[in-house]
Amino acid sequence: MKKIWAIFRKDLLIEFRTKDSLNSMLFFGIVVLIIFNFALESRPDSTRSAVPGILWVAFAFSGTLGLNRAFAAEKENSCLQGLLMIPVDRGVLYLGKMLAATVFMLIAEAVIFVFSLVFFNLTVWAEIPYLILVFLIGTLGFTAVGTLLSAVAVNTKLREILLPVILFPVVLPVLVNAVEATNIILNAHDYRALRLPLAIMSVFTIVFGTLSCLLFEHVLED
Amino acid sequence: MIEVRGISKYFGKLTALRDLNLTIRTGEFVALLGRNGAGKTTLLRILAGLSRPSSGTLRIQTAGKAGALAARGSIGYLSHNTSLYLDLTALENLRFYSKLMDLPAADKVLEEKIGQVGLAGREREPVRNYSRGMQQRLAIARAFLHHPDVLLLDEPFAGLDHAGSEFLKRYLLAARAQGKTCIMAIHDARLGYETADRLVVIEKGIAILDVPKRTLSFAEFQKEYERISSEQ
Numbered sequence: 001m002k003k004i005w006a007i008f009r010k011d012l013l014i015e016f017r018t019k020d021s022l023n024s025m026l027f028f029g030i031v032v033l034i035i036f037n038f039a040l041e042s043r044p045d046s047t048r049s050a051v052p053g054i055l056w057v058a059f060a061f062s063g064t065l066g067l068n069r070a071f072a073a074e075k076e077n078s079c080l081q082g083l084l085m086i087p088v089d090r091g092v093l094y095l096g097k098m099l100a101a102t103v104f105m106l107i108a109e110a111v112i113f114v115f116s117l118v119f120f121n122l123t124v125w126a127e128i129p130y131l132i133l134v135f136l137i138g139t140l141g142f143t144a145v146g147t148l149l150s151a152v153a154v155n156t157k158l159r160e161i162l163l164p165v166i167l168f169p170v171v172l173p174v175l176v177n178a179v180e181a182t183n184i185i186l187n188a189h190d191y192r193a194l195r196l197p198l199a200i201m202s203v204f205t206i207v208f209g210t211l212s213c214l215l216f217e218h219v220l221e222d
Numbered sequence: 223m224i225e226v227r228g229i230s231k232y233f234g235k236l237t238a239l240r241d242l243n244l245t246i247r248t249g250e251f252v253a254l255l256g257r258n259g260a261g262k263t264t265l266l267r268i269l270a271g272l273s274r275p276s277s278g279t280l281r282i283q284t285a286g287k288a289g290a291l292a293a294r295g296s297i298g299y300l301s302h303n304t305s306l307y308l309d310l311t312a313l314e315n316l317r318f319y320s321k322l323m324d325l326p327a328a329d330k331v332l333e334e335k336i337g338q339v340g341l342a343g344r345e346r347e348p349v350r351n352y353s354r355g356m357q358q359r360l361a362i363a364r365a366f367l368h369h370p371d372v373l374l375l376d377e378p379f380a381g382l383d384h385a386g387s388e389f390l391k392r393y394l395l396a397a398r399a400q401g402k403t404c405i406m407a408i409h410d411a412r413l414g415y416e417t418a419d420r421l422v423v424i425e426k427g428i429a430i431l432d433v434p435k436r437t438l439s440f441a442e443f444q445k446e447y448e449r450i451s452s453e454q
Contacts, residue, residue, distance in 0.1 A: 006321040014309045074308075082305025082364065084272055086322045087295030221274050 003088055007096025012103070014073065021069040021104050029062035029112035037119040047120050052182035054120075056175055058112050059135075060142065063105045064164050067146040070101050071154035079156075084220055096214035098147040098209075105139050122186075130185045130194065137198060138178035141205040145170050148212035151219045169207075179199050223248055224269065224403065231264050238264040238286040238425035241278070246420075248283075248371075251394075251404040253414030257451060258302030262407035263301075265424070266374050269405065270299045284371065297324075298370035301382035304361035306381060308350040312336050313362050315349060316367065321355070323368050339363045355386040362393060368398075373397055375406040379413060392418060411447055415440045423450055 036054045053193055075081040083093055101136045113131075117124065124131065149167050154158040162221050168175075177197035226244040230237070238262045243430060246252055254262045267273040271294050285294040289313060306315050313332055320327040336345045339359040358381060364387055366373065373395075379387050394417055396405060408414040413420065415435060421443060423431035438446070 003322050006318060010307070010310070010314075010318045013314065016308060017309050077308060078303030078305050079299070081272060081299070081301070081303065082319070083322075085270060085293045085294060085297065085299050085305075085365075086319070088322055089291070128322055221272070 003092045004096045004099060005008065005059075007093060008099045010159050011070075011073075011097070011100035015100075015104060020073070021066045022108060024069075025062040025066045025104065025108040026111055028065055029053075029058040029108055032058040032061060032166070033112065033115055033119050040120075048122065049183070049187055051116065051120050051122065051186055052179045055113065055116055055182060056138070056179045058116075059105070059109050059139070060168070060175055062108050062170075063101075063139070063142055063146065064167060066108065067101055067143070067150040067167070068153070068160055068163050069104070070097055070147065071150050072159070075154055080116060088219040091213040092215050093220075094147060094151075097151075098143050098212075101143040101150075102139055105143060106135065109135050109139065111207045124186065125184045130191065131182065132176060133200075134181040134185065134194075134198070137201045137205065138174055138181075141174035141178075141201050141208070142171050144205050144209035144212055148216060148219060158187065174201055175206055184185050223281075223283045224405075225279075225281040225283075226265075226269075227279045227281075229265075229268060229275045229280060231261075231268065231273065232276045237427050239268075239275070242424075242427065242429060244422070244429060244432075246403060246404055246405060249398075249401045250420055251398045251418045252406070252420045252422055253418035254405065254407040254422050254424055255409070255411060255414050255447065260424045261427040262424055263376050264427075266299070266301075266376050266405065266407055269372075270294075270297055270374050272299075282372070295368065296371045297363045297374060298372070299374045299376075300361060300365040301376035302358075302378070304357045304364070306349045306357060306360060306364060309348060311346050311348055312341060312352075313345045315360065316364060319364055319367055325368060328440070335363050335367065336360070354381040355383050359384060359389065362390065366397075371402055373402055373404045373406075375408075377407060377409065379408070379410070387413075391444050394451055396453065411444055412440065415443055423447060425450060 033054065040050055071080065074083065116122065146167055150163055153163040153166065156162050175198045181194055181197040184190060224246040226242055229239055229242045231239040242265065254265065259271050264273065268275050271290065282293045284292050312328065313336065316332045316335060317327045320332065333345050336342065339362050341356060341359055349360065352360065378390055380389060394404060406418065419435050421433055421435060422429050431446065
C-alpha cells in the first residue's frame with residue numbers, strides 16, 4: 001500500500017507542478033459542454049434528458065486525454081525503465097498509476113459537472129450523493145482498463161490515436177451503464193432501478209481491474 | 223554469477239542477439255564493446271529484466287533470496303537515459319525511489335547521497351534545471367541507491383564532461399574494489415580497457431572476442447578490435 005501511495009503521490013506532485021493533464025482535460029471537457037449547449041439551445045425541453053450522454057461524452061474524452069499523459073510522462077527520460085528496475089511487483093505500479101488517473105479524472109469530472117449545471121440550468125442538490133456514486137464507479141471502470149491500455153499504447157508511434165481506438169470498444173459497457181444510471185438519477189428518479197447498471201459497472205471494474213493488474217507485467221516488457 | 227546460455231533476441235526480422243553464451247563471475251568487470259546496433263544494449267536490457275529473450279536462458283545467482291524480484295533487487299542499471307523525473311527535485315526523485323525500494327528516505331540520508339555524487343547544495347532544485355552532467359551524476363545516485371551487487375552500465379559516460387567522467391571512473395573503480403560485478407557497454411575502447419578487467423566484443427549479436435585484459439596490451443587490443451570491426 002505504501003508503494004502504491006508513493007507512485008500516486010509522485011504523479012500528483014508532478015501534475016500539480018506542471019498541470020499538463022488537468023488543464024487539457026478541463027479545457028476539452030468544457031468545450032464539449034459549450035458545443036452541446038449551443039446545439040440544444042433551441043430545444044430547452046429536451047436538454048435534461050440529453051445531459052447524461054453529454055456528461056459522459058465529456059468525461060470519456062477528457063479522461064482519454066489524461067490517460068494518454070499517464071505513461072507519456074513516464075517515457076520522458078526513460079523513467080518507466082527506472083520504475084521497472086525496482087524490485088516490486090509490477091501490479092503495484094499499475095495500481096499506483098490507476099489511482100492517480102482516477103483522481104485526475106474525478107477532479108476533471110467535478111469541474112465539468114459544475115459547468116454543466118450552469119450551461120444546462122440544472123438543479124440537482126438532492127441527487128448529488130447518487131451522482132457521486134455513479135461517477136466514482138464509472139470512473140474506476142474506465143481507468144481500470146484505460147491504465148493498462150495506456151501502457152500498451154505508450155510504446156507505439158501513434159499512441160494518441162491508438163488509445164481511444166482500443167479503449168472505447170472495451171469500456172463501452174461501463175459508459176453505456178454510466179449514462180443509463182445518470183439518466184435514472186436526473187430524469188427517472190427511480191433509484192431502485194440503479195441497482196442493475198451499478199452492479200454491471202462494479203463487476204466490470206473488479207474483473208477488468210484484476211485482469212489488468214495481472215497482465216500489466218507482460219505489457220511493459222519488450 | 224551470471225550465466226547467459228544460448229540467448230537470442232529477435233525484433234521482427236531483425237536479429238539483435240544470436241545464440242549468445244557468456245559466463246560472468248562475481249566481482250568481474252566486463253566491458254562490452256561493439257558498433258551501434260551490435261546488440262550490447264539488448265544484452266544489458268535482458269540482463270536487467272527489462273526485455274525477455276526470444277530463446278535461451280539467463281541465470282543470475284544472488285547472495286540473498288531466489289527469484290526474479292530478488293534478482294532485480296541485486297541489479298543497478300545506469301544508462302545515458304537518467305530515469306529521473308525532471309519536474310521533481312533531486313531530493314524528491316531519490317525519496318520516491320527509496321520509498322519504492324523500502325530504503326531509508328529521511329532527508330538527511332538522501333542529502334548525504336546527493337552530496338556523494340557532488341551535488342551538495344542543489345538538492346532542492348528541479349532536475350530540469352540541472353546540466354546533462356549533473357543529471358547523470360544524480361542518475362548514478364539513483365541507480366545505485368540500493369547498493370546492488372551487479373552494476374549494468376549502458377554508455378554511462380555519454381554526455382559527461384571531463385570532471386564527470388573522472389568522477390564516474392573513480393566510482394566504478396571503487397565498486398570493483400568492493401567486489402561488485404560490473405558489465406558496461408561502451409564505445410570508447412580506451413575507456414573500456416582502462417576500467418574493465420575483461421573485454422568482450424559483440425558484433426551482429428555474437429560475442430566474437432572475449433579476452434581477459436591482462437593477456438594483451440591496449441595497442442594489441444585496439445588493433446584486434448579494429449580488425450574485427452573492419453571485417454564485419
